[in-house]
Amino acid sequence: MTAGAILTIDFEALAANYRLLCRQVAPAQVAGVVKADGYGLGAAHVARTLLDQGCRHLFVALLGEARTLKPELPQDVPLYVLNGLMPGAEAECAAIGAIPVLNSLDQIARWAALAASRNEVLPGVLQVDTGMSRMGLPADEIAALLADPSLLAGIEVRLVMSHLACADEPADPANAEQVRRFEAVCAGFPGVPRSLDNSGGAFLGRGHLDLVRAGIAMYGGAPNDGPNPMHAVVALDARIAQLRTIPVGTRVGYGLTHQVLRESRIATIPVGYADGWPRCLGNRGSAFVAGMRVPVVGRVSMDSITLDVTDVPAEHLYPGAPVELIGPHQTLDAVAADAGTISYEILTQLGHRYERVHVPAHDRSTAR
Numbered sequence: 145m146t147a148g149a150i151l152t153i154d155f156e157a158l159a160a161n162y163r164l165l166c167r168q169v170a171p172a173q174v175a176g177v178v179k180a181d182g183y184g185l186g187a188a189h190v191a192r193t194l195l196d197q198g199c200r201h202l203f204v205a206l207l208g209e210a211r212t213l214k215p216e217l218p219q220d221v222p223l224y225v226l227n228g229l230m231p232g233a234e235a236e237c238a239a240i241g242a243i244p245v246l247n248s249l250d251q252i253a254r255w256a257a258l259a260a261s262r263n264e265v266l267p268g269v270l271q272v273d274t275g276m277s278r279m280g281l282p283a284d285e286i287a288a289l290l291a292d293p294s295l296l297a298g299i300e301v302r303l304v305m306s307h308l309a310c311a312d313e314p315a316d317p318a319n320a321e322q323v324r325r326f327e328a329v330c331a332g333f334p335g336v337p338r339s340l341d342n343s344g345g346a347f348l349g350r351g352h353l354d355l356v357r358a359g360i361a362m363y364g365g366a367p368n369d370g371p372n373p374m375h376a377v378v379a380l381d382a383r384i385a386q387l388r389t390i391p392v393g394t395r396v397g398y399g400l401t402h403q404v405l406r407e408s409r410i411a412t413i414p415v416g417y418a419d420g421w422p423r424c425l426g427n428r429g430s431a432f433v434a435g436m437r438v439p440v441v442g443r444v445s446m447d448s449i450t451l452d453v454t455d456v457p458a459e460h461l462y463p464g465a466p467v468e469l470i471g472p473h474q475t476l477d478a479v480a481a482d483a484g485t486i487s488y489e490i491l492t493q494l495g496h497r498y499e500r501v502h503v504p505a506h507d508r509s510t511a512r
């Protein structure tokens with residue numbers, strides 16, 4: 145009644161997606177990537193659901209995210225920080241109990257220095273750059289590290305990892321090249337668990353090493369451009385706030401960018417770009433009313449969207465009538481495609497004004 149729309153988050157679907165990924169990559173294990181507040185769905189809720197499924201490794205991007213999430217987790221669940229150690233963050237990282245992904249010799253040196261100063265062994269993950277040029281040790285730093293293992297003194301290397309640039313495009317030859325480079329590096333760290341694949345990587349036809357870092361597929365997004373095997377986790381349902389009938393030639397919305405060519409019924413729904421509904425979907429995106437596609441007409445406003453519902457039977461059109469924005473007729477990936485973006489961006493931008501309804505995962509505590 146008070147929100148513009150209801151965002152339903154189905155944690156049983158999330159759990160089912162986690163199980164599907166586990167089957168897909170076995171005997172590799174699946175880590176949950178819960179950065180950006182669990183892709184916008186609530187990192188603590190997502191983490192609890194995954195732990196209940198037997199997940200034992202979690203990744204966030206930022207130390208601040210680890211600080212928020214760590215107290216919600218059992219002590220022994222490793223929480224890794226993908227973006228690594230900013231200069232000066234070493235003590236805080238250790239105090240939080242997070243495990244840094246060490247992305248450069250400099251980060252390794254600072255983590256080792258903290259370990260030495262405390263006379264302790266500290267856990268860390270090594271990330272190597274195998275071709276994406278984003279995070280991780282570049283080739284010359286890898287060579288320096290392999291030539292002088294004492295650089296890692298005081299660090300217990302829990303995992304060696306790298307990240308694929310083109311995992312969502314299975315045919316791209318860059319994938320095989322990154323695998324080749326990664327395996328060559330891993331040979332220098334015998335016995336240390338290896339992690340290369342994200343969601344897309346989990347669906348590349350080959351082995352998956354020891355640990356897969358899954359994000360988007362867990363959240364129901366398509367792991368690549370093929371058919372999506374995952375269960376939908378989010379649904380977004382608005383309601384009609386106002387209806388009007390406008391004569392032929394009337395224009396609609398900011399800038400009057402749409403003009404109707406016939407007498408038309410326009411429905412306004414209380415969702416806008418402030419809710420993360422992309423402004424670029426003006427005159428382009430759609431919604432569904434009673435299973436019928438209705439186009440967005442005019443611009444997306446901050447707090448509302450106008451839909452042309454002329455072709456929808458009158459019995460489905462009344463103030464308060466349901467309007468599907470994400471659901472069985474319009475997937476998350478379809479919205480992203482209309483907006484010229486990816487599901488990740490739609491999810492992580494979902495606003496905070498929606499009423500959030502959580503469908504709980506089935507309780508498995510008694511089954512185990």
Ligand SMILES: *Cc1c(COP(=O)(O)O)cnc(C)c1O
Nearest residue numbers: 177307342343344357358359360
């Ligand atoms: C975000 C991220 C992931 C998860 O990727 P998905 O495509 O969402 O599965 C895995 N690894 C790293 C390094 C990441 O940054």
